[in-house]
Amino acid sequence: MAPDASPSSKSGLHPVFTVSNIQHKIHTDESYDSWSEVDAHVLQWIYGTLSDELLLRVLEDESAAREAWVRVENIFNNNKGARAAALEQEFNALHLEHLLSLEAYCQRLRELAGMLKDVDAPVTDRRLVIQLIRGLPKDYDTVASYIN
Structure with a gap:
């Protein structure tokens, strides 16, 4: 067996098939809280650089930084x-x-x-x-x- 191969790849079953609900994996992952905190900081950086008018167009509840960035990008691309x-x-x-x-x-x-x-x-x-x-x-x- 190759050093990076897992037992599931040996049997032919990819690990993706063992996950029935990704939400359970994300919320139980120890790094989720850390990622969530960093994402909140980046989101605040994005919001903090926008004019009030633009902020009103981009601001949404429960948004991740990437989603906010894409909304800003779309506004600029449309213009x-x-x-x-x-x-x-x-x-x-x-x-x-x-x-x-x-x-x-x-x-x-x-x-x-x-x-x-x-x-x-x-x-x-x-x-x-x-x-x-x-x-x-x-x-x-x-x-x-x-x-x-």
Whole structure:
């Protein structure tokens, strides 16, 4: 018999067939209380990071952390298309004169590109450079031609 083989595998009966009610196994397991305590802490972390509006949409009695996380994930995934459209509009409309400096302008373009990637609408480097040039005022035509 292999070192990790059990007597039930020797006889051909898998241990799963010996359990008629999984609830008895879970609630009598010594580690259940420990798992339940850790899960409650993680659930509180999740709830503690949500806005009041979002918390009201996610909060449910007798919820495990994984279930709460999936509810949050579904809310964000359902909003992905609308969020991508709003970010695209802001990205395309951004111009240097909307910000205080060239550095701030470049940083905001990078931030928007990162946020677009997060909603599955990535911006290519080429498109980022094109938008950078498009948003520069006429005073920067010489610089734009070098970048281009």
